[in-house]
Amino acid sequence: MPKKKIIIIGAGASGLTAAGTAAVSGAEVILVEKMNIPGKKLRITGKGRCNITNIAGIRDFIEHFGKNGKFLRQAFSFFFNTELVQFLNTLGVNTVTERGGRVFPGSNDANEVTDALVQWNKKEGVKIRTNTKADKLLTDSNRITGVEIVTVTTAETDKQNKEIIKADAVILASGGASYPGTGSTGDGYSLAKSAGHSVIPVRPALIPLDTEGDTASHLEGLSLKNINVSLWINDKKNSEEFGEMVFTSRGVSGPVILTLSKTCVDSIYNKDKVFISIDLKPALDHKALDSRLIRDISSSPTKTAKNLLKGLLPERLIAVCLDQIKLNPDKTANQITAEERKKLRLWLKDFRLKVTGHRPLKEAIITAGGVDVREINPRTMESKIINGLYFAGEIIDIDADTGGYNLQAAFSTGRLAGISAASDDSITEKENDESA
Numbered sequence: 001m002p003k004k005k006i007i008i009i010g011a012g013a014s015g016l017t018a019a020g021t022a023a024v025s026g027a028e029v030i031l032v033e034k035m036n037i038p039g040k041k042l043r044i045t046g047k048g049r050c051n052i053t054n055i056a057g058i059r060d061f062i063e064h065f066g067k068n069g070k071f072l073r074q075a076f077s078f079f080f081n082t083e084l085v086q087f088l089n090t091l092g093v094n095t096v097t098e099r100g101g102r103v104f105p106g107s108n109d110a111n112e113v114t115d116a117l118v119q120w121n122k123k124e125g126v127k128i129r130t131n132t133k134a135d136k137l138l139t140d141s142n143r144i145t146g147v148e149i150v151t152v153t154t155a156e157t158d159k160q161n162k163e164i165i166k167a168d169a170v171i172l173a174s175g176g177a178s179y180p181g182t183g184s185t186g187d188g189y190s191l192a193k194s195a196g197h198s199v200i201p202v203r204p205a206l207i208p209l210d211t212e213g214d215t216a217s218h219l220e221g222l223s224l225k226n227i228n229v230s231l232w233i234n235d236k237k238n239s240e241e242f243g244e245m246v247f248t249s250r251g252v253s254g255p256v257i258l259t260l261s262k263t264c265v266d267s268i269y270n271k272d273k274v275f276i277s278i279d280l281k282p283a284l285d286h287k288a289l290d291s292r293l294i295r296d297i298s299s300s301p302t303k304t305a306k307n308l309l310k311g312l313l314p315e316r317l318i319a320v321c322l323d324q325i326k327l328n329p330d331k332t333a334n335q336i337t338a339e340e341r342k343k344l345r346l347w348l349k350d351f352r353l354k355v356t357g358h359r360p361l362k363e364a365i366i367t368a369g370g371v372d373v374r375e376i377n378p379r380t381m382e383s384k385i386i387n388g389l390y391f392a393g394e395i396i397d398i399d400a401d402t403g404g405y406n407l408q409a410a411f412s413t414g415r416l417a418g419i420s421a422a423s424d425d426s427i428t429e430k431e432n433d434e435s436a
């Protein structure tokens with residue numbers, strides 16, 4: 001029985017998983033990666049710490065992926081978070097679980113995870129060809145037959161570098177279109193389209209937002225913890241998130257903002273009126289906060305307003321607060337009027353920033369849109385259009401919040417695509433076709 005020959009396009013989280021899995025399942029596997037090393041994006045995930053997965057259940061995972069979450073049910077059922085952690089343990093990567101159920105390597109080093117996957121691929125006999133770009137999918141009568149590749153040189157690629165590799169199956173695991181410096185430049189979308197697939201327009205998800213004026217730039221680098229941020233669209237509260245955010249030179253970022261950003265991006269395209277409201281004291285309702293302010297004022301009547309606020313706000317936020325509520329910083333606490341105290345309370349519960357835009361796709365943590373899930377078999381990850389063509393990872397129209405969900409999807413779909421592609425069904429079908 002000849003070995004099934006499989007080409008995997010892209011050595012990211014999904015491609016490395018698919019390639020190793022296919023090799024373990026008995027296939028001859030070539031993994032082509034256009035960058036000079038595998039896993040460039042994986043190496044920078046989780047700020048270099050790699051939030052591998054989350055301990056949440058399948059139902060929670062599916063919810064985090066929104067409307068296309070159900071597409072992932074079979075892939076998750078096949079290879080989920082406990083299997084991933086066990087598998088990484090067998091490769092020598094220990095893990096720790098942190099706040100919010102986020103799982104990281106014990107070493108806090110994304111390179112450890114990436115290198116372990118690369119070594120596993122090599123051990124299982126996967127031929128990894130770096131500096132090799134997949135340029136064209138070759139098909140015949142709705143069946144994949146191979147891939148045309150070009151060797152990436154420092155000069156422009158030329159015809160001499162082209163090569164055709166024949167294959168029984170191809171797994172397209174070329175990622176999204178964000179952080180192009182890692183190699184994820186959206187090539188896979190054109191490859192998929194050339195094979196007849198529909199691609200849902202790509203746009204940024206998990207993206208920092210731009211805000212009006214210079215408030216954010218004055219606060220650049222300031223991180224706020226345990227705050228509640230609400231997203232308001234056309235004066236209606238759309239959603240809210242509790243957690244952490246950070247100010248940037250142009251606006252806002254951090255976990256809470258990234259989670260709210262997908263809805264924001266769609267609203268910005270619709271030209272809706274969008275603002276965020278930060279509740280800096282979510283643990284206190286208005287009544288409790290007012291009592292707290294009265295207590296602070298009466299216990300330190302001669303303190304200036306700016307010193308009084310030190311107990312309530314980070315230093316850098318004090319000037320912004322006093323400026324916005326127009327309270328003289330040198331006014332003593334006992335001179336603060338009831339009206340001024342009310343303004344202060346309202347501001348602490350509702351610090352608003354108008355959202356004017358979002359950072360470009362290249363800065364997104366994840367790409368929304370991609371190959372239409374209706375054209376992929378969720379049980380195998382095989383294309384419903386081209387036999388022998390499979391998809392894995394971010395190239396598919398799936399995207400979730402931060403928390404390890406996106407990488408788990410890449411690992412799960414990679415595993416399922418790898419095992420499905422290596423199964424003998426399609427090669428047997430092909431042999432039957434040929435003998436007929």
Ligand SMILES: Cc1cc2nc3c(=O)[nH]c(=O)nc-3n(C[C@H](O)[C@H](O)[C@H](O)COP(=O)(O)OP(=O)(O)OC[C@H]3O[C@@H](n4cnc5c(N)ncnc54)[C@H](O)[C@@H]3O)c2cc1C
Pocket residue numbers: 009010011012013014015032033034035038039040041042044045046047050051052053132133134135173174175176178179182183184185186187188364365366392393394395403404405406407408410
């Ligand atoms: C800064 C950052 C931090 C993140 N942190 C986390 C996190 O902590 N946890 C989490 O769950 N998710 C995180 N993500 C998201 C996560 O990294 C991605 O969802 C995941 O890496 C997708 O894996 P993939 O294999 O589908 O694609 P990628 O990792 O993008 O890999 C695709 C590979 O294909 C190669 N390629 C592309 N085109 C071709 C071609 N034509 N020929 C050959 N090779 C090609 C690329 O060079 C690339 O190596 C983060 C993303 C970013 C940008």
